[in-house]
Amino acid sequence: MPEARPSPKYIQYPGIEFVSLYRKGGYHPVNVGDVFHNQYRVVNKLGYGVHGTVWLVEDTILKRFASLKVLTADASAISSELAVFRHLRVQQQQIPPAAGAAYVMKVFDDFEIEGPNGTHQCVVTELLGPSLAEDIEELYTNERFPPNVGKKIAAQIAHGIAYLHRCGVIHGDLHLKNILLHHPSLENCSLHEIQLYFGTPETLPIARRDALPITPSAHLPRHLVASSNPLPLLKLCLAFPQTVCIKICDFGEALLYRALSQLNINTPIQSNMPRVFAPPEILLHEATIPQPAMDIWALAVLLHMILTGGGLLFSSYHGIEKEVIREIVLTLGKLPERWWTQWVDRGEYFDENGMFVGDQSKLPKISRKLVKLSVDDGFSEEDLRVFEDLVRKMARYETNDRISADEVVRLIPAAWMTGA
Template sequence: MSTVVVQDLEQFPRVELVNYYCPGGFHPVHLNDTFKNGQYRVINKLGYGSYGTVWLVYDTILKRYASLKILAAEVSDSYSEITVIQHLQQHATGSGKEYVVEIFDFFQHTGPNGLHHCIVMEVLGPPISSDIEKIYPDEAFPIEVAKRISAQISHGLAYIHTAGIVHGDLHMSNILLHSPIISSWTSDSDFEKYFGRPRQRPLTLLGTDELAAPSPHIPSYLVFVNNRNSLLKLCLSDPTQIHVKICDFGEAFIPTMQLTPLPPRGIPIFYAAPEVIFGDPSGLPADIWALAVLICYIIEGGFIFSSYRGIRKEVIKSMVLTLGKLPERWWFSWEERSEWFNEDGEWWKNGVKIFPKSNGSGGKPKGGGGEIATLNEITRRMIKYDPKERASIDEVIEWMNQNGWFVN
């Protein structure tokens, strides 16, 4: 097996930040490790993020496979994800539950790096941000598939909102494909066919060929996340049966419970509502803004508010070009405004007023003028500067029903 260095501050391809294996950080996991008194046995790695790692496990008691998310120790001390999920399970009502990831179990695990909260969930497919050009040559979802996915996400969000929960991180990577075939698999080999065999690389010391000395804080080897194009093909094999689920409540919060003074700010800048960008308290309407951006990306293939590499000031500039001058409290706190605008919100360059076209979304429309025109009707109601003026999720779904955007 080839080796990697333990001291590198960069993220290796398909592996988590190695230096976060330390007291307070990630829990070191090895294949065949067990958790919760042997109930969960580690089979493979499914993914990772800023807050933890995710593993494919086998439940030896219930005789089924599941996904195990192990949160970093320092995050677990103040983390509200489990509280939010428990609140969701107890208080969410109505339809849409089938478009939200199913949570099986919670427990705590003490390891060399601290106490870790653990969440056991159903096994899902890849995110809709995956390489769909492997399935669709034009690198975009067919319009009917895109409408179905958008409707399912909206119904899932409606279910979340009935519990008063703000998801807070609604974007392409947090919408996972689902196939009922996955839940029918009964052996490790079934999963290897689509998830690949575990790929391991031992750790070495920086600048040497020597294996890292054994340490309780770091794993003996890293497990890489495999390419899952075959799983993507499975989940998208029948356009009439495509099913997605909202996952990852790591940024979720409940405004009425004030679980945090202000919600976390981890959502990608392209999806962030202005109140989130400018640090104001936010609530359910912030999800509506993110949903509008998400739907437009799924349908049109581009962001409503464009920016080079997600630069904050350029996203705000795009907002102003698309929606007009920001409300005063944000306008005067935005220090870079004079790079493009005068104090009336007009775009000036070298003292000359110019009239740019609205950015709109950056993608190439693929559903025909009629589809895009009707989408713009609801989008305009979802991206109002004033959160109180934005459409509710129920209004979004009502519009979808009236325009033939159905979940099935």
């Protein structure tokens, strides 16, 4: 994979993909106005990651707007994402749609392109709004979704994960950035309306740090494109609680687990999910076969963040692996013995009975409750009871002890889905 590091050669703008990754094996050079697959005309940029760039495109045949993800050549060669997308596209063509399918990003098309930097997988999906990681301070002064909106989003995510698991897909990377808001009007907007929500392309020149002129190169785009301001879209997607809708996206870490479960694999899973979302079997490098229970632990952390306005279920100062494990033990108790003995950093924080030996004054206050919410946050006593019970059944050490995504859906009150 290309490395995520600033280029020593080029000026690196904030919020722009690393220019150094426009090279063999890296990003495909995309320019506004380019047409892909004789069908998709690039209108603006939506975002980027270390594994690819994402573009707002106009489908000139079907007369709608969509999202185009162009993977780096290196990522294209090893990614399992395309197999997952193709599998989901077949599932999503069911009529009527299966329960929960409405909360998973729709996949329209996929193809490969050859470019100066290699062969790139391209995936066309429905056009979505900003992620749940965006700053919502201008909409909600306490930087937290109102309880009715937060509960609706939480319920939709649970339904979406239950659908994925029924399809045999483990998402593998649940966090706020991989949950996008959606508004049904986006797909069939006019170009003028699209520009109201996504703006017009803001281009930036490619420049060298040493101020020498840029040598023309097929490996580079003509210019860089900044991602658009998310606020207009946030306002559209969150205007009315009754119409709030999310879509689970980014399947770069996803796997079709039913086939993998038949294999004899002894190598620990190399997961790239943020450590604060990772279950203990990943943190302690035990898991070799992906299981849906991995998503269930991460889902518990994610739902807690949404309802609390960013509060972690297991607090960690910096998201450092050993600190996350420490917080898990402080909250849930001593790890199962096989994990306890292999956790080499345990003596830094605990004695062999699992009792904390460090400076108590530097630790967050630990209560008997997992959920950091109260009636003062606008939740009813019944909501708090239900959510506490739900999280306790999801965040269990042993994977076989965690409830399934379908059970999560059954335990979430139906009223949470209404947004009323």
